[in-house]
Amino acid sequence: MDTTSIRTDFPILGQKVNGHPLVYLDNAATSQKPQSVIDTLVTYYENYNSNVHRGVHTLGTIATERYEEAREKIRKFINARSTKEIIYTKGTTNSLNMIATGYGRANLTQGDEIVISPMEHHANLIPWQQAAQATGASLKYFPMKADGTLDLEDVRRTITDHTKIVACTQVSNVLGTINPVKEIAEIAHEKGAVMVVDGAQSTPHMAIDVQDLDADFFAFSGHKMLGPTGIGILYGKQALLDAMEPVETGGEMIDEVDYYRATWADLPWKMEAGTPNIAGAIGLGSAVDYLNQIGMDAISEYETELGRAAYEAVSAISGVTVYGPEQRAGMVSFNIEGIHPHDVSTALDAEGIAVRAGHHCAQPLHRRLECASTVRASFYFYNTLEEIEKLTRGIKDAKEYFGHVL
Template structure:
């Protein structure tokens, strides 16, 4: 069981917002940072700040060790076969774009298919739209069930021998759906396609094993898993990464440069042109240490319990619509409160010190599928508790009163 003392490790939570203790329920957007991560980044800048891989002086060696040490931690964290399969990026968006712009054109042509779902974050939709436009490929969508889940039988019908890429979020940032990625990977591979997994919402909240999933690419963001902003990673099977061309060119990723031809370094560095996000990687390494000290299974159990409690309490509010499956495995709850605009809901909640998300959540096609313009979203993490959900419910009831809605 996660100790209540965990919250004390997050300095930002020890403050009042608009005269109320902060209740931070916007973790699907970004997580807060524990003191351990903040101190690791601070220590790097105070003691080890230097460029990596280049200098032979002491600071350069220490910086390189810290940077590559973070890569080793991440490789073990998601069970990659080697550090060569871990490419540091700015985040999930960059990682997905690398696959679409480098791997995509080499395998996708006119008449081929790219398969996704309507609930994808724009970061896992627009790159494939652009690839389809450039190559003449067809973008296809696996149908959604009323609760936002997908059926494997529908996936079997949608993925064909013409499919080259299947791209899907492991966990939806809106619906709280956990997709059967392992089974989808098997279907894709039977048809000769590869699968790309958006792991932004799964990596912080559950144990991820890319070898067990048998995914070909997996993208993640550090800032959603306690690390600083601006750092993320792309996992890719080594054979696929070796066959791909870099998408950024310049220093650090080169092997030999001539006047008319150049060659690239080996993996993973051929995809990391320029000075990398060193401090971000150091923070990511510290975040991984923190998460492993608690245990991903324990975090998952904690969030599943919070999600069940939140579903129960929110369902008590008349006029409130919940979206997504019941008994979800992750702490993402999306809702609307009658006809009150989600931005108005979020504004009133903020006056009570409660931070939630309101808008289309970078999922406009999904909003149209839901037949709404936007929704409100509360998302939980390891430092949240049931008493904060009670405060959320009380504030939502107050919101109804403010907008003169009849209480149930």
């Protein structure tokens, strides 16, 4: 991976923070944007800013073409069968809420089961809590092993004939665990259940094939994969989306309306009420172009190297606890004994190193880990082994500093 060349594509990475070159290690929260994506957004607003699907004038036609071209790029990127299966949303959270509300509440009844993992982000936990409360269904959890992984035999025992929905993150945003969602989907389907995959932390970092995974629903966000904020994708198998009622109504999602009734437009527009994030969608298409140019297999291979190097380096520091399995995605969450994660993050920021401290929207998981919060360093393909060395030195500096203070 030619990171030297790649980094020149990202204007923000050239700056200094607190007198130090920026080391940006908060990619699980949001990624930085290459100049090509920034230029795409500027070009939209400067040259063909217009609403889509409504006007027949020139600007509206160009905007609609670019908007739908981006949908096709995204379809190919995750290997969906049809653009009818690609729904634009605000992000992963919005997508998962649409599934839990539009599909879950309409199809769950008392006695049904929803099964999720203990490592879910709140966005793939709270919507299912709400769906269970609204329908009388019960919420169950897979057992999680001590190293933060799932055992497929435990999965098989947990999913029963009463299970109607299985929801699982493909990559944990805290532990870096890569879950076997393809195998979990197979077990779910054997019991007649629908498989929902949170792909927020996987789609930016590895090749995704929703047909191979056999996911019934799959959700991800644009801003974690070089795209703008406020844009995401809900993938759903066409038959399931066809059967769903829209979660929101109004605008271009209708076919015909009179004073007492309405009918819906075809997919995907049936699920896209109101004026969409047009610039965001087109910008996400540009991000997909950039990722395809690098190659998702190359990105995955390189980030696996970064994750392994970080795990080994941070684990070797005495007094530091690293959470999650050795085989992991490109992130490492840890704590320094006796030092609050926010203090560690502040100390690292003083050296220009941006990490995340907190519960990472996974409070139940942190209770399982017997800590309130962690420090998380998360990597992307523009990060380097030298930056991991800086992180390691920064952790040692923080440990020494607070050791003297305490």
